[in-house]
Amino acid sequence: MSVWHPVFVRGLDSAITATSSTNRCSGGAGTSGIDEVVEVEFGRPGDSDADQPVPGPADGPGDGAWRVLVGFVRFDTAIGRFSAVGTSADGISATTAGARAGLVASASGRVEMRAGATPASGIPALVVGSKPDASLTFGTHDGSGTLAALLSVDSSGNVTAKGTLSGVQTAGSVRLVAGTAFDGTVLPLPAGVDQATIDSGGLEVSVLVTPHLPDPTAAPTAGQLFLPVRCEVDADRRVSCLGTWFAPGTAGSDDEAAACDFLVLVSVPGGGAP
Template sequence: MTAPLRPAFSEGQVLAAADLAATVEHARAAAARHARALHDWGIADGLGLRTESRTDPATGARFVEVSAAAGLAVDGTGREIVVPAPVVLSEAEFTEVNGADQPTAEPYPVFLIAVDRPQTGTGAVSCGSASAPTRVAESFQIRFGRLGDERLVEEQQPSPVGAPPAEPPVVWWVLLGYVRWTDGHFTAVASTARGVSVRYAGVRADTVAARSGTLSLRTRTAVQEGQPALVLSGEDPPSLVYGLYQGSGAISPLMTVAANGNLTIAGSFSGRISAGSVLVASGTATDGTLLPLPAGVAPQEVADGRVALHVYLTPRVPPSPTGLWSPIEATVDGERRVRCRIRSYDPIAAPGEVVDESGAVDYLVLATVAAAGGAQ
């Protein structure tokens, strides 16, 4: 493939139709290369499948009228596909493709493709020549697929780096979504089926720079209350904030990283224990109680030896008029279950009474992991 050719003109040159066409095609090819190299293809705006409830006058059955919203997509060849107004999906066209299928609850794919439609010119033409197209409408067509045709989307191969946008009969399938079909009518729409979802346009970049000094990432094109956002601010003081949008459009912080590295969180913190660190749990437990693990330690980490436990027990002094008591047992078994027995003696009783009973302990559980490179 040759390098891109840019038309050049000189004074007195006679311009042929091919010269003018080359001027247009150079710009189109440059735009297509930009779209392919710096963006991922897919839906850029709109084009969602929408439903309106309807009633079949003959049977009284409820169904939905499905339409594709106006919008813009960029296919994998870098060509823009513009749908200027909502389009109602044709039940007759669906029947032509899938009408012979047995009834099924499986959703059928709906595709958008680019189509060129030559427009007949109305200007002056040379003597003896027929009226020729002077415009090409860069139009579109919505097509229904058969069950499983959504795989065509994943199997499409990108164009060569220097290729212009696709021209007919080349077809690039853009998935708009799926429709369900029951008793001669559409009944529902979906955006995902059989592991293939609607694809949206993206950006390929190693650097994203904000001109205002603040860079925001959110999960929806519009600000919606309760949706998450990540904001990197270069203002004084700089910060990184993760939070949820409020109704006013402001962000309620859930996690903030300050310029000095301080981390502030609104909820609790949990995670895997890191090498060289120690986690602690303490409290009071009675005989037979299972001691808890420190927060962030999983039982499996203890079982497979990644985390070592150190348990310290101190028997609690029970209330006694005489104060004559002694611990018989204050231990913890392999399941972290406390065994505590207390023996008390009452010398006033006749004869002197010895009583063994369940006791309580104060516990301290330390969970440790050897530092990286430490002794094994």
């Protein structure tokens, strides 16, 4: 059987008393400094979460030493020796602070790096967390202790951005945007695509539009059906979509503006990005 014992350090400061001398040039006996000593203490299992009395604001200096948890050691009763070390046991972890060259680590499962000592509103911060799931989040503080995420990556590698992502596309890559547009609307480009690059021939645009049939219950007269008449876009990606309502066996009414579903694909020609 093995058990985990907490390991504490305690500060044992003591006054250094100067020795008396008969030499008239030497000072008299008295305190000449503080001897700072650190003691390592092995506690009993369960001592790591024991409450320690917190002195009140009006209390004077005390003579006790505060125990600081720095880790755990495992004692193996079968061999009568310590057999392992760790930073957590029985759901309790030693709290650490500071940074080591090349590594910033947290025992609490969360590390935050921000551009300010206090999380004031608008202060940017980068947070790496492991609870409840691994994540990387960049955002700004709102002044109430909450980080408003602007960019995040979850444990599956999914990236979520509040804004748009831009960059140089590689040959063969495709970006797209889809939706529903009404007659006369100029179709949008995918996020991060520049119209100037399209005009220069660095990107190719393909557009697919199909009539968006309205709900039959929206017919002006019961029993009428909707018939698409025109559904196309021009060189400026402006939609021209018309349709008419008619009853079977009768002439249709005048054409009216209608909606269409669209898909805009932007790709890099095989020659590569400009």
